[in-house]
Amino acid sequence: MNNEAVNIFDEEIDQKGQYLTFLLEDEAYGIWIGYVTEIIGILPYMEVPELPDYIRGIINLRGRIIPIMDMRLRFCKNFVDYNERTCIIVTDIEADTVGLIVDSVSEVVSIADDNIIDKPMMSTGISNQFVKNIGKVGDEVKLLLDCEKVLMHNEFEKTLNEDQYGRKIE
Amino acid sequence: MSVNFENEPMMDIYIFETNQMLDQLEQAIISSEKQGGFSAENISEIFRFMHTIKGSSAMMLFNTIETVAHTVEDVFYFIREQKPEQLDYSGISDLGLECVDFIKIEVEKITNKNEPDGDAETLIETLKIFLDGMKAKFDGAEIKDKPETTKAKQYYIPQEKNPAISLSACYHALVFFQDDCMMENIRAYTLVLGLMDMVEEIYFSPADIADNPETAIEIREMGFEVYMKSDVGYEMIKAYFDKCIFADRLSVREVDEKALKAFQKELKVAKPAMPQASLIDLSAEKNSKFASNEVTRKPNGSNGNGANGQAMISVNVDKLDKLMNLVGELVISESMVTQSPDVENIESENFHKASLELHKITEELQDMVMAIRMVSLSNTFMKMNRIVRDMCKKLNKEIVMEFIGEQTEVDKNIIEHISDPLMHVIRNSIDHGIEDEDERLAKGKDKVGHIILEAKNMGSDVLIIVKDDGQGLSKEKIIEKAKKNGILEKSEEELTDREIYKLILLPGFSTNEAITEYSGRGVGMDVVVKNLESIGGVVLVESEPNRGTTITMKIPLTLAIVEGMNISVGRSRYTIPITTISESFRPQAGDCFRDPDNNEMVMIRGKCYPILRLHEHYKIKNGQTDLSKGILIMVEQDEKRICIFADELLGQQQVVVKSLPHYVTSTKKIIGLAGCTLLADGSISLIMDIGGLTGLRLQ
Numbered sequence: 001m002n003n004e005a006v007n008i009f010d011e012e013i014d015q016k017g018q019y020l021t022f023l024l025e026d027e028a029y030g031i032w033i034g035y036v037t038e039i040i041g042i043l044p045y046m047e048v049p050e051l052p053d054y055i056r057g058i059i060n061l062r063g064r065i066i067p068i069m070d071m072r073l074r075f076c077k078n079f080v081d082y083n084e085r086t087c088i089i090v091t092d093i094e095a096d097t098v099g100l101i102v103d104s105v106s107e108v109v110s111i112a113d114d115n116i117i118d119k120p121m122m123s124t125g126i127s128n129q130f131v132k133n134i135g136k137v138g139d140e141v142k143l144l145l146d147c148e149k150v151l152m153h154n155e156f157e158k159t160l161n162e163d164q165y166g167r168k169i170e
Numbered sequence: 171m172s173v174n175f176e177n178e179p180m181m182d183i184y185i186f187e188t189n190q191m192l193d194q195l196e197q198a199i200i201s202s203e204k205q206g207g208f209s210a211e212n213i214s215e216i217f218r219f220m221h222t223i224k225g226s227s228a229m230m231l232f233n234t235i236e237t238v239a240h241t242v243e244d245v246f247y248f249i250r251e252q253k254p255e256q257l258d259y260s261g262i263s264d265l266g267l268e269c270v271d272f273i274k275i276e277v278e279k280i281t282n283k284n285e286p287d288g289d290a291e292t293l294i295e296t297l298k299i300f301l302d303g304m305k306a307k308f309d310g311a312e313i314k315d316k317p318e319t320t321k322a323k324q325y326y327i328p329q330e331k332n333p334a335i336s337l338s339a340c341y342h343a344l345v346f347f348q349d350d351c352m353m354e355n356i357r358a359y360t361l362v363l364g365l366m367d368m369v370e371e372i373y374f375s376p377a378d379i380a381d382n383p384e385t386a387i388e389i390r391e392m393g394f395e396v397y398m399k400s401d402v403g404y405e406m407i408k409a410y411f412d413k414c415i416f417a418d419r420l421s422v423r424e425v426d427e428k429a430l431k432a433f434q435k436e437l438k439v440a441k442p443a444m445p446q447a448s449l450i451d452l453s454a455e456k457n458s459k460f461a462s463n464e465v466t467r468k469p470n471g472s473n474g475n476g477a478n479g480q481a482m483i484s485v486n487v488d489k490l491d492k493l494m495n496l497v498g499e500l501v502i503s504e505s506m507v508t509q510s511p512d513v514e515n516i517e518s519e520n521f522h523k524a525s526l527e528l529h530k531i532t533e534e535l536q537d538m539v540m541a542i543r544m545v546s547l548s549n550t551f552m553k554m555n556r557i558v559r560d561m562c563k564k565l566n567k568e569i570v571m572e573f574i575g576e577q578t579e580v581d582k583n584i585i586e587h588i589s590d591p592l593m594h595v596i597r598n599s600i601d602h603g604i605e606d607e608d609e610r611l612a613k614g615k616d617k618v619g620h621i622i623l624e625a626k627n628m629g630s631d632v633l634i635i636v637k638d639d640g641q642g643l644s645k646e647k648i649i650e651k652a653k654k655n656g657i658l659e660k661s662e663e664e665l666t667d668r669e670i671y672k673l674i675l676l677p678g679f680s681t682n683e684a685i686t687e688y689s690g691r692g693v694g695m696d697v698v699v700k701n702l703e704s705i706g707g708v709v710l711v712e713s714e715p716n717r718g719t720t721i722t723m724k725i726p727l728t729l730a731i732v733e734g735m736n737i738s739v740g741r742s743r744y745t746i747p748i749t750t751i752s753e754s755f756r757p758q759a760g761d762c763f764r765d766p767d768n769n770e771m772v773m774i775r776g777k778c779y780p781i782l783r784l785h786e787h788y789k790i791k792n793g794q795t796d797l798s799k800g801i802l803i804m805v806e807q808d809e810k811r812i813c814i815f816a817d818e819l820l821g822q823q824q825v826v827v828k829s830l831p832h833y834v835t836s837t838k839k840i841i842g843l844a845g846c847t848l849l850a851d852g853s854i855s856l857i858m859d860i861g862g863l864t865g866l867r868l869q
Contacts, residue, residue: 046854047742048830049788050840058831058846060854063499065846067831096833153837 544579603640
């Protein structure tokens with residue numbers, strides 16, 4: 001479905017350089033538009049036990065059951081209660097549909113290839129994994145996500161991951 | 171020559187039809203062998219199947235399959251025409267089945283989009299040698315003439331023109347069929363069809379035997395009259411009529427051409443066209459049992475089975491799946507509307523009546539759609555015949571298999587998962603269970619072993635039972651093997667018989683010393699269990715030494731819809747399948763206690779059951795922690811009972827099972843959750859897998 005969307009866009013705008021930007025705390029992130037299916041406000045969700053903390057549970061989206069992931073917790077920031085500005089970005093990544101809970105959604109920006117630079121080696125290793133590269137938009141920088149890594153769960157990453165309560169996330 | 175599968179719209183039909191024919195062919199060969207001979211009907215049938223397979227394979231450019239089919243066709247043509255006296259029935263059956271196997275494998279390759287590159291050289295050689303052998307034995311006797319008809323049939327059996335007959339002559343035949351043979355019109359038609367090869371002109375009365383069943387009565391009273399002109403000779407014609415089945419009285423005589431012309435004028439009927447489809451009529455009765463309930467991958471072809479009076483249609487399974495999903499959504503939407511809190515406040519009586527009506531219709535629609543997907547087990551059972559036959563031959567045992575309840579229907583998905591387990595179980599029965607003939611006689615049993623294959627409905631499950639009267643399971647051997655493999659958990663004395671027998675279901679378990687062709691690798695039963703688990707079924711084993719073993723496979727009738735009881739724990743909602751619930755109650759504080767290992771238990775009517783606190787197990791916040799303020803639900807699965815502690819019961823609901831999102835299941839396999847569903851108010855409830863939960867506390 002995303003591929004069809006790409007074909008339509010390709011004729012007018014190059015979808016390759018389109019990113020949806022959102023905010024987590026005061027950091028700006030971008031996700032490639034091709035992954036995004038829709039954006040909705042926060043919905044009531046049902047917790048599913050025994051899953052990592054950052055997977056909050058599942059929601060009923062017009063009859064489809066979709067898991068939602070809290071991006072703050074995913075990036076090991078502290079949890080903040082949801083308000084009316086909290087959004088869920090519904091994404092299709094490699095045949096999995098996941099909703100990403102973010103503080104707020106900004107806009108869709110075009111970032112040309114030469115404005116995308118490699119990320120520097122940062123000392124904190126954790127959220128580093130999820131950021132693919134960095135995009136320059138005017139005076140600001142957006143951290144562009146590596147979506148596949150965001151969805152991946154591997155043992156190494158898990159042992160590194162402890163939430164703010166000091167509990168190990170499985 | 172590589173086949174471009176992408177553009178081949180005929181491929182689906184070809185695969186479907188060829189597979190169907192191969193199955194029927196297999197049955198035909200096996201049942202002929204059982205009867206100890208090939209009747210003319212059987213031979214014709216086998217010949218016809220092979221002929222069709224040859225034709226369609228040639229059209230699809232599968233030359234190897236075509237050649238094999240062709241050679242078999244030659245063999246059976248010879249048998250059909252010459253009717254050699256001493257047929258090696260067993261040999262022919264073996265050869266026939268070998269060819270069927272070969273073609274099956276090739277077709278499977280095609281189905282998997284691979285090249286059908288099997289080498290049929292040896293097979294064709296064997297067939298040719300067999301055919302030559304038959305001919306040699308038959309030499310000297312009358313060889314039927316292959317007359318020059320306008321039909322474009324290609325038989326490569328060398329023809330010898332019988333020099334004595336060169337002039338055409340006219341014949342008259344009058345046939346009366348046996349009194350209660352029924353369907354005289356069809357028999358007469360078959361007669362005429364068979365004559366087509368031999369005659370130049372043919373006229374018969376009554377003429378509309380193909381489509382008018384009333385003619386049967388006419389034939390019964392006045393006989394079936396045929397006038398024909400042919401050059402094959404009187405002997406040939408007479409012989410043909412003589413071998414007509416069910417003919418009671420007949421007369422065949424030569425007449426002169428004038429009589430023929432007179433009859434022809436009377437009828438004013440020209441040589442009728444013989445559509446191929448009518449040939450299938452007689453066998454349609456037999457085969458409709460297989461075809462009638464099978465809904466398979468054929469894009470919308472209309473498959474009228476006229477002789478049976480049942481109109482049938484083949485439907486693409488994808489469409490059925492979509493239909494089922496839609497109906498599932500409809501059920502959910504309907505409950506969301508009719509049970510929504512706003513609606514309940516509406517005062518209008520008409521509205522409530524209407525919504526009741528809506529509910530009824532939706533339920534009926536659901537039942538109907540579920541019923542469409544149901545397919546009878548008879549086809550699956552029939553396939554087992556082949557295995558029994560092959561194994562009996564190889565192991566030199568004599569076994570009779572009986573079917574009970576094979577018309578029981580199950581969901582199409584389940585059928586696919588049952589065939590393999592069933593095969594394994596039957597193989598085990600034959601290989602391990604049933605003893606050799608001598609042993610059986612020594613024990614005073616019947617020389618012939620019996621296997622009963624039964625299917626029946628019980629509650630919301632289907633039971634498939636394989637019962638043999640063999641030597642039963644040896645408890646000692648099982649315990650010994652378990653000890654050797656180190657899988658014995660409890661001590662010997664503590665194990666009940668049932669638990670001992672269940673050990674054989676563990677992987678790697680086999681009390682066979684050596685590995686035979688069929689078993690001994692210790693793989694069989696484990697695969698059975700896994701296969702059944704994937705469709706939510708269980709395996710039960712019972713046995714009595716020297717009397718036999720009974721393996722029961724219990725499978726839920728349908729996976730998609732479950733009658734559930736909704737419960738709440740904190741803010742979470744769970745649904746428990748009603749069939750697992752024994753009772754629910756609020757316990758007294760005094761009834762509950764902990765054992766030295768700190769496991770919580772409750773005492774009911776003198777018996778102890780473990781308590782599973784959901785809020786603890788699933789770490790749910792805000793759940794009720796005081797046992798006397800919540801509710802205990804006693805559930806049972808596989809004869810293990812536990813009590814689930816929840817906050818409250820919310821009510822019973824028929825729920826449509828949805829599987830948990832792929833992302834969730836790939837993250838972690840959560841024990842105790844089977845799926846999820848949408849409640850009437852749009853919220854999600856998690857469906858519990860009781861088997862997983864009872865398995866946790868192994869007491």
